[in-house]
Amino acid sequence: MLKIESKKQGAELISIKLDGKEMLHQGEFWNRHAPILFPIVGRLKNDETVIDGRTFKMAQHGFARDCEFEELERSENKHEYVLESNSETLERFPFEFSLYVTHLVEDNTLITKYKVINKDEKKMIFGIGGHPAFICDYSSGKYKIEFEKQEDNIKFMSLKDGLVLEEAPNILVDNCIKLNKDSFINDAIIMKDIKSNKVYLKENERTILEFDFTGFPYLGLWAKIGAPFVCIEPWMNTADKVNTDGKLESKENILKLEPNEEFECSYKMMFFEPVPKNIKK
Numbered sequence: 001m002l003k004i005e006s007k008k009q010g011a012e013l014i015s016i017k018l019d020g021k022e023m024l025h026q027g028e029f030w031n032r033h034a035p036i037l038f039p040i041v042g043r044l045k046n047d048e049t050v051i052d053g054r055t056f057k058m059a060q061h062g063f064a065r066d067c068e069f070e071e072l073e074r075s076e077n078k079h080e081y082v083l084e085s086n087s088e089t090l091e092r093f094p095f096e097f098s099l100y101v102t103h104l105v106e107d108n109t110l111i112t113k114y115k116v117i118n119k120d121e122k123k124m125i126f127g128i129g130g131h132p133a134f135i136c137d138y139s140s141g142k143y144k145i146e147f148e149k150q151e152d153n154i155k156f157m158s159l160k161d162g163l164v165l166e167e168a169p170n171i172l173v174d175n176c177i178k179l180n181k182d183s184f185i186n187d188a189i190i191m192k193d194i195k196s197n198k199v200y201l202k203e204n205e206r207t208i209l210e211f212d213f214t215g216f217p218y219l220g221l222w223a224k225i226g227a228p229f230v231c232i233e234p235w236m237n238t239a240d241k242v243n244t245d246g247k248l249e250s251k252e253n254i255l256k257l258e259p260n261e262e263f264e265c266s267y268k269m270m271f272f273e274p275v276p277k278n279i280k281k
Helices: 085-090
Strands: 002-007 011-020 050-051 054-059 070-074 077-083 097-106 109-118 124-125 133-135 143-147 155-160 164-168 176-179 187-190 198-201 205-211 218-222 227-235 256-257 262-269
Touching: 011 187, 011 262, 054 085, 085 187, 109 124, 109 256, 155 262, 198 227, 205 227, 256 262
Parallel strands: none
Antiparallel strands: 002 011, 050 054, 070 077, 077 097, 097 109, 109 262, 124 256, 133 227, 143 176, 143 198, 155 164, 155 187, 187 218, 198 205, 205 262, 218 227
């Protein structure tokens, strides 16, 4: 059975325990656990963007992860929060909005749900994504990310200073990304045109985690060099391109909401209990 803990800052999960075993990075090597990315995903060129002719400063992955959310519900199996736009958010992002984050436990599965409501009188443009970090000593060479379906047309993108530069070489081997100490020396691994709805984090052939990112057009993988965790990141859009015109509306796959419209997305994490030592894998 899963047990979760979360906090008001960023509506962020800070613990996921399966039968008492911690599955989520605890902040020793990176000061976050599972932040939400809103209202942008990735980095903006010069950390700024143009909206309706005005320039706004915004750090990588947006500001929601550092905001204090209001707690709406906290029970053993459900944590729900909301962030309402305010004077501080309007200085960085000129839209009135409500952002709901819900963490829901169902047996060994954890569902994280996002809902955005445009409360403004004009069309709202934004990005959103997840960034959970799972305990995983990837540098050992024992771990891999396996895709649910055969990925014949997947595309990888390379980064330069956090910006999307160009298409990168395909690194799949036997339909897997095999993790090693050099996996993240060039920053995150970013993918699009993915056929699968799920990936599996495996230690050798043992499945640790099934990650369902249905509906998200991008998937990122990232870790700090040498740190014993790996982030599996479902994204609705991605960082600015190196040759961007600087307008938020020009970002690839930017989301748009008319006044009073809502947008929802979610991702699921199913955790697997370790095989007992007296039973062969």
